[in-house]
Amino acid sequence: MSTVDAPRSPYARTQRSGTNWEKWGWMYMRASGVVLVVLIFGHLFVNMVAGEGVRGIDFAFVAGKWASPFWQVWDLLMLWLALIHGANGMRTIINDYSSSVTLGKVLRGAVFLSAAALIILGTLVIFTFDPCPSVSPEQLGLLPSFCPPQ
Template sequence: MSAAPQIRAPRTTSATGRIAPEYRRSTGSRGQFEMLAWLFMRLSGIVLVVLIFGHLFVNLLVGEGVHAIDFGFVAGKWADPFWQFWDLAMLWLAMLHGTNGVRTIINDYAERDATRFWLKVVLYAASALIVILGTLVIFTFDPCPVIDGVRHAADYCPAV
């Protein structure tokens, strides 16, 4: 009987399992950062589950459910600082969690340093833009705007 052939691990030079020199990346001080990023993913995932299920419960199950969600519903919800903070925390954590996950995928699959660099630049720019715009929307949302000197009041706006 002959022994079954050994299948080498990807990106290795021999059956010893050592990474080929062309695939080695310098680790430097990234070890601590990667460990903290790993820990952040676990903790933010737990917090996100609570935030998202709370969000879904309030928006879909309380009151009239999905049929009550409209501009007035959001306006009334964001009139309360608690819900502003809730939605802000959900936005920030979801974006940071997702960005960290995509960063890990880029590190795993982009083999060239230049490709990895530019993919991360695009990722970080897009994430920063979404976080900034989302934060501005949450804190500058005015359901009762004044347009050309006329206050456009709805039933949820205070009397003028």
């Protein structure tokens, strides 16, 4: 004989097997968001406000920053956290507005591929960067002042 639940018994969530990826995505947006506020506010202050602001940015400026592991790690963290945060946000928006299943798949695929490609590119750039590359004589003046004479 089967039993019937008592009337007005409290709602119980259906148990699903496996990892709840949507929940971890939701958590990631908030955790990465807090870290990104610090990283990007620092980035904007150093690049856009301190010194000359945007007019002070050139190869020598970037080389001066990436000669230090501090800014390499800073920018690497920004790269990974921001691109994954942005790509997941775009995924949410695509899920909300794409009118067809196929269109949604195509758009999500495009977001995933562009984010993955840029994470790989950016990581390679940060780790293979040489602040004092060998350059043609007319570009010698563009190198940072700490580079040894060529």
